[in-house]
């Protein structure tokens with residue numbers, strides 16, 4: 001069903017057999033996703049703004065057409081305009097297999113974005129970017145997914161071993177991920193590049209793994225602000241940081257994409273929650 005509670009933040013509330021989800025037209029922002037019989041998958045800050053002029057802290061912000069601060073314009077919104085824009089819902093259907101599929105679209109010159117979300121036991125996202133002009137155009141993109149977890153000290157992420165990453169807590173130094181699974185002992189802000197494959201979040205506290213599978217998305221970003229950085233984020237509770245981790249799928253930094261005139265690109269990311277054996 002479609003709700004417009006009145007604060008200028010209309011949203012689609014999906015209740016499918018296999019899962020529920022909430023998607024705001026603001027930023028085409030998936031704010032909630034919960035498979036039936038499982039815990040919620042996405043973290044939402046209790047102090048998040050839910051306002052047409054502000055980013056939502058949690059769920060799955062769409063970072064586009066740049067990631068992080070804009071290199072050329074410090075006054076431009078961090079992570080680009082897409083998550084602040086009002087998107088248009090162009091399609092909402094129940095598929096034969098009972099999954100619910102929504103399509104949202106938004107022009108962010110010189111690009112046309114089409115975001116297709118398929119809600120079922122897994123959450124599938126497809127982001128299509130078309131260069132609508134007769135000039136080449138470059139972009140970065142990321143689905144900045146906030147996962148709700150039992151405790152940051154107890155989780156680990158596999159699938160990143162051996163990858164080169166940009167460590168944004170160490171002045172963008174380039175390092176190589178060691179073999180053991182990634183664990184967290186402090187502020188973590190890493191852009192793994194040339195990572196076309198999937199990775200897995202292991203959460204023993206929730207007895208759950210979440211496989212993050214992707215196609216045509218060659219970067220994975222991992223972020224947890226820890227204590228000090230959290231204090232600087234007014235839309236995040238000071239004690240929220242142990243309860244989430246961001247594992248983001250996209251194309252950033254070395255993996256930025258240049259489209260020829262009229263060319264289109266399509267990335268997909270699928271979140272696959274699984275009970276731990």
Ligand code: TA6
Nearest residue numbers: 055068078079168189221223246
């Ligand atoms: O995902 C990593 C990151 O780029 C961090 O550096 C941090 O800035 C985070 O995104 C959150 O950004 P936001 O603009 O949503 O506060």
